[in-house]
Amino acid sequence: MKILIYDDNPDFGGHQVMACHGIEALAAEPSAEVVCLINPANQKLAERLRGAGIPACPAQEKMPPADLVLCIQGDIAQSTKGIKTAKQAGIECASYIAIPHRMADMGAKLGALRDRLNQHRFNTPDRFITISKSMKQIMLERGCAKPISIVPNGIPAPGIQHQPSEPTTLGVIGRIEFNQKQQDFMVRAFLNESAFKGCHLLLVGGGPDEAKLRTLVAGQRNITLMPWQEDMEAIYEKIDFLMIPSRYEGVPLVMLEALARGIPVIASARDGMKDLLPQNWTFDPGHADALARTLQEVRASWPNQIEPLRQHVLSAHSMEAFKRNFIRKVAGINPE
Structure with missing residues (x-):
């Protein structure tokens, strides 16, 4: 079975990480014979595939012969050329999509108009694979009538288990992009709400709003900003609570990684966080007072709640x- 993987995203994010794990399992x-068509600007993806011995070449207008085309879609607007080309060539086409949210809900420019223009794309591939029940529900609400399978994200076994420290360190890990990740909201809440007194805030990542974030935290001795680390174990050793104040997400890998290490997670009551976390660990997005109350609640309750969550994630x-689920849902192969 020849499978073409099509991904025109120039960036290497969490969905590309999961896609790579799945592609490597397929290969x-x-x-299965696997060939990848990718954006030449995505050097990190090219290096990852090359290191795994998987052929990769620039995405092109003409689709080579194949039995299946799997298009990697962070959102519904990505890799649409690959879907169109596969359909024109008469090749079965599946989408692996992480974020099917409305552009208007994501705060995108001209979001409502773009949502109308993108509406038909929920019925263009022959089938979809997404990452959680809540993502499937969003797709159904947006009019998807094609088959939708769910393959939950997975993580490698953790190397450490959490040990509380003093002072209490709150970690925010991810791409620095205020519209989605809301690091600016987190910093302002941290500085203004009394519940955070005596805590340290550790912000890890990089991205388009990094300069703005550096300006926002300048001179704050209890806030540290660090670049993304290759060795994330060292980061998880430092933090006592993972904070996810995002406006929207899929199923954040950092949430799964933290829970697997016994680190409690405080997050906005959206998407994968709402699906997995106890209700008293989530807060109404964008409300600093609700975030502060949730921190106080979780600091008191997490020792009695963390172990079932940790075991579930593991x-x-x-x-x-x-990997087993990905292979089955993508290619219909039952791995041994």
């Missing part, structure tokens, strides 16, 4: 489970 199957979101 290891004796009955089981349902293991990398082995993800």
